[in-house]
Amino acid sequence: MICRDVSGSVLNCMAAYFGIKDALYAEVKAAILAVDLACKKCLNSVWLELDSAITVDLFNGNGLVPWKLINDWRRCSRLLNTINCKITHIFREGNQCADRLANYAIKSKLLSTWDYAPSFILKPLNRNRLGILSYRFSNL
Numbered sequence: 001m002i003c004r005d006v007s008g009s010v011l012n013c014m015a016a017y018f019g020i021k022d023a024l025y026a027e028v029k030a031a032i033l034a035v036d037l038a039c040k041k042c043l044n045s046v047w048l049e050l051d052s053a054i055t056v057d058l059f060n061g062n063g064l065v066p067w068k069l070i071n072d073w074r075r076c077s078r079l080l081n082t083i084n085c086k087i088t089h090i091f092r093e094g095n096q097c098a099d100r101l102a103n104y105a106i107k108s109k110l111l112s113t114w115d116y117a118p119s120f121i122l123k124p125l126n127r128n129r130l131g132i133l134s135y136r137f138s139n140l
Contacts, residue, residue, distance in 0.1 A: 001034050002097045002121070003041075008129050010117040012037070013097075015105035025066050026102070027052035031059065031087075032069070032076045039079045046083055049090040051098070059087045096124035 003012040016033060018026050031050055038046045050056050057063050059080075065073045092099060100121045104112070117125050 001030055001037070001101065002117075002125075003034075003037065010125070011115075012041075013101060013114045013116070013118060013121070015101040015108070015110070015112045017105040017109045017111060021068075022066075024052070024054060025068065027055040028058060028066060028069055029072070030102075031055055032072050035076050035079050035083075035085070038083060038085075044083050045085075047086045047088070049088055049095065051090055051092045051095040053089050056087055056089045094128070097121040097128065100124065 001014045001016070002010060003014075004010055014033065014037070016030065018029055021029075027050065031048060034048055035046070048059075050059075054063065058065055097117075101118075104118075104120065
């Protein structure tokens with residue numbers, strides 16, 4: 001997770017390892033942590049960009065939350081009622097910083113936080129800040 005201000009400057013980064021779970025669990029848990037962090041930092045206007053369309057749907061009231069997260073989900077829902085929160089989908093190519101942080105968490109098996117951008121996300125962060133597009137190619 002990467003937290004930026006309106007100018008795109010990094011306020012905080014987090015890489016959280018959740019153990020061996022499925023991808024939906026990890027995506028929803030990370031989004032819940034982002035809401036928690038926003039509330040702890042007293043941010044009253046938040047925009048979450050998620051690369052999981054299913055998670056965006058869940059936050060918009062469509063679908064079922066994984067049962068293992070239902071208590072966290074209920075707490076998060078109460079927090080969302082106290083802030084102005086916009087939740088949108090972003091393709092994975094546009095979310096490379098968060099992807100690198102997630103990969104770091106998987107490899108390190110730790111919860112790590114930074115009050116700056118760690119060196120391993122600087123390249124995609126600068127590309128994003130400059131408006132340089134990222135692509136993903138696949139063979140069909």
